[in-house]
Amino acid sequence: MDMQKDCVRVAVRVRPFNKRERDAGSRCIISMVPSSITIQDPRDPQNRRSFCFDYTYWSHSGFIQDDTGKYLPEDAGGRYADQDSVFHDLGEGILENSLQGYNATLLAYGQTGSGKSYSMMGYGANKGLVPKLCERLFESIRENQDTRRCQVFFSMLEIYNEQVIDLLFRGSRAAGGLRVREEQNRGFYVEGLRTVPCETAQQVEQLMEQGTRTRTTAATHMNANSSRSHMLISLQLKQIFSKESTTKQSNINLVDLAGSERQRSSGSEADRLKEGLAINLSLTTLGNVISALADVAVGKKVVHIPYRESILTKLLQSALGGNSRTVMIATLSPADICYEESLSTLRYAERAKRIQNRAVVNESPTERLVKELKAENARLLQRLSRLGQEGRRASDETKEIRQLLTHNELQIKAIQTLWEQHLQEALKDLEEQYANITKERRMMQMHPYILNINEDTQLSGVVKLFIQEGEWDVGRSDSSPKSISIKGLGIQEHHAVFRNEQRRVTLTPVAGAKVIVNGNTICQTTVLKHMDRLILGSNCTYLFIGFPSERGGDDWNSYDYDYFQAELATAEGIHIGDQSESSLGSNQTDPSLLAVFYDYIKLMPMVTEANQMSRELNKGVEFKLEIKNLVLSDSKGHDLKKDIAVRVTTLGNKQVWMWSKAKFINRKFLMEEMYQQHQTAQREENVPTFARDQDPFWDPVEPLILGTAHLWLQTLAFRIPLEEQLEVLGSEGTEEAILQAQLVPCSSTGLPLSEDDILIDPSELLGRRLDFQVVLEQCCGLRWIREAHNRGVQVGFKLFDCSQPMYTPAVWHNINPLLDHRVHFASLQTSQSLLDYLQSSAVVLELWGLQDGCAELTSTLDEMIMTSDGIFIIDKPGPADSGSLDCDLSSSFRVLQRELEEMRSLNSLLKKENQNLREQLAARNGGCSVRPSCDADFARALKIFYHSMTSVRAQLQRLRRHRPSEESDLLGLRFFVDEQSRLMRNFSEQLEECVSKLKQDVAAIICEYS
């Protein structure tokens, strides 16, 4: 037996930018030299990491497309790695190994859309590893015909949600999928999986086509996302060498793994419900197995390798650390926005590289059996002849031996003819299928049809539903011969009607059925044009292909899944690009907005599906996409990071939750699981109930942030009071309420300061005590309460160096509640940084919504210093005893302060002296002053002006907020107009007064000094 240790070989491949990445102006952060790849952190370009692998493939640039659509290197010998060169390195090796009788495995790993299927299966003219491998396999079988007889068995399965689906089985499927069993000799295998004998590469291709078709319909029926499923193709090769009377058998496993992205990439918060257990159980376990094996390889003690914890790892046991020669191809997106995922793929691949396998040439157990049977027959024959020679009468024994011989012969025959029989059956089946395919091709040339478009490009264009002349019922029902059956979420029994009459196709929705054409919901009969986009039910997407005469040379590939969703978003008013009224951007779209837009169109169909599941399961909740922070900014006025969130509302008591993108995606998966269980149970008439705390549609209620308002602090630096009516804006720009707030500079006892205390130069505050109060008086017009009266609100805010927010007490059931909340802050020695903060920042006042049954928000005051009179101390000097640096800093700070004090007293002495000198000079000049400075007088006049302007501004705010009530009738409007003009009058009078006072003062000063 030939046994040797060999490591898993690892290749990495980087694909071209896709449309999204090009639109977003992405940068390529991957560079390669042979066998080594470097990735750069887009936020820190100095941070680069390099990895070495057995093979690296640059498929990012330097290519051209020939007439057949095949990608080739731009220049002969260019660095672009096309499908041929990848096959040359990886495929040939696998072929070689399997011909020698080794098991071989090829795994494709990488995030969704990174090119796994492209490398494995390929697209169009760019055939991937699997079809090329099959071609070459049958070629070498033909070449070696003289020395060996070969049998190839093909099987194709999918693992979704820990269920095994046989992709070659066409009957109705048992719930729960196929079982994985274990046998001592065979290891793990799938019980009852269809394995089809094949003799040509065309047959294999035909089977793969069938498998893809099954995968596509399974994905729509089960409302499943194909990039979460693993696809496993197995080729079993048996070689019978009659001369040597040996048999070699090898299994080739070709695995297109599920997208590797981590669902919780945002990483911010954990969901109450665990990540959908099976969401990627197989992938996580694969990772754990690989890690454990990598540890084994470096000599670490590993107690347990968790093969048994998932279906995938059971089936790949021999590929990983066992009897197989294994290759992994890790695929990467080159774009900066995929940095985290690409880095994680590279780390994963690096670990896989260390795994050591022990591959052996396999002797077929069937062949061994035949050998054993033959040996037994020889023994039996010998005994027979001995019995004959002995001439004794032993008829009983002879009879028994003869029986045994016949039995053995039959068994040998059975083993040998099994292949023939199987082959005959398979050929019949394949012929039938081939006839269907030919028929389909013919139909495509004659009739209009609809073509499925899937999120996974690999599954797009697989299903074609023909609309022949006459009237066709579309829906779940397939009872009549004139019906087109579509199963999927939100598809009704009878959903719509296609009519093909007078060389025109129309579509008419049945009442209550959701039908969207080119982004717009339709209710009436609509004429379809070639390449129209149809969405039936929640998210069954099809492209309409018109009559052959209507078709040009156009390519349907440009109408991909993203196109459908973007079109739908545009109809909702969310779009990017050149439309002037664009709600998300302008011509030069900001990449962060673009990312939000793509998230939006990614989540949009998922939200529709969640809503449909909620309706069907009677969950009474509704989901809606929102863009977080579309209009909001931070305390400096800078835009906040925009993100997608999902608003969840119960229809009955109007409870509301906001879910992050990651949480929604996780919940959606759990909902799908629940929905499928429900569907199965419904068929078995045994509808289960779910405990509420396990329900993905439910969460305990919690306070919800409704919006924010900014109270700018600049006036405090001048010790000028401020009264504002602030607009509280929701994250998408809706007015949630008006908040009346004040900033009151005060004494240490809380008495408001007078006009005389207004400062002209804020730096005078430095090193001195500053007291002020933040007053939140009232909230008006709370939309949150107007929507449902059983709710309440609180306002929270953080100031300067307070790390925890403070909250007002909760107020309930009132649209215009009085808050009457006053907090006194003091800084004992105002620092430059506090001064900078006051001059450039705002307090962000957060309006929180409370709902029936949720806990109120409380201020954590642990880290705050509060005096006995309830004053909060801010601008605390740093702790003096924390490390020598702080110590040094604070001692030099003290020295500086002392110096400052000294300079101040020196300054006031100098001022006094100056005054003295001036007086002396005046006396000498006969009592008349020589134009002494008028600054002080101007300053006083300005102070008065500033102060009076504060109330004018408040008046202006009042005027701005003054709006007619939503329900007002004509009388109400008249009253509003009267009130408006009164306010206007007041405002202009006050303004006039202030300005003329300033004019008078200035005139007086000029008179006095001129």
Ligand SMILES: Nc1ncnc2c1ncn2[C@@H]1O[C@H](COP(=O)(O)OP(=O)(O)OP(=O)(O)O)[C@@H](O)[C@H]1O
């Ligand atoms: N090397 C490449 N050259 C050209 N195009 C590529 C390459 N790799 C991938 N693509 C294109 O990128 C798109 C996504 O690739 P693919 O379907 O292979 O992704 P995937 O990794 O299988 O994703 P999923 O996990 O969703 O199945 C396809 O349209 C494919 O044509």
Ligand SMILES: [Mg+2]
């Ligand atoms: Mg794929």
